[in-house]
Amino acid sequence: DKVEITALTENAFYYFDKAELGHKLILIEDLDGIWSALYPLRELQSKQRISKTVTIKDRSGNTKTIHLKVHGPVCIAGCTTKESLYEDNANRCFLIYIDESEAQDERVMDIQRKLSAGKINTTEQSEAIQLLQNVQRVLQPVTVRNPYAEFVKIPKEVFKQRRTNAHYLA
16 A cells, blocks of 8 residues: 655654554655655654654643654655755665666657557556555565575675665665
8 A cells, every 4th residue: 555645744744643654655756845754754764653742722722732653664765856865864765766868768758659559558557557466465474584694795885884784684
């Protein structure tokens, strides 16, 4: 399951229902547009929960303190045109860069032309996507052990080697 977000405020994540984001993919269309909300997002990734204490007024006008909690785990995917990200965001992610080569441009335009000409069966594609999504929903967790984990060596020039090492091993 996924939650698609175009924009949100700094406090928006705290007002989701307690389990609303758990085991979801959060798709953020433009990371630049949610800069102030990146802290709770990082905490959802790392600690798999966020909390905040706020005051509200009840119907009688009395002030009362409430504690907001939202639980993960979450998976986050976002896009940005920035060349680099804030360090604490970047080292929680696998950064993937777009292939902007001429060859890739031609592949993309070829698909666009075929779609426009009606030569791609979009119904068949939608059915395949739906099948894969349904299969993923019924998967059960398994413990994965990598027999080669002891051979993973992070190069010295990698920023934050310890965190990167743990990230790749996980």
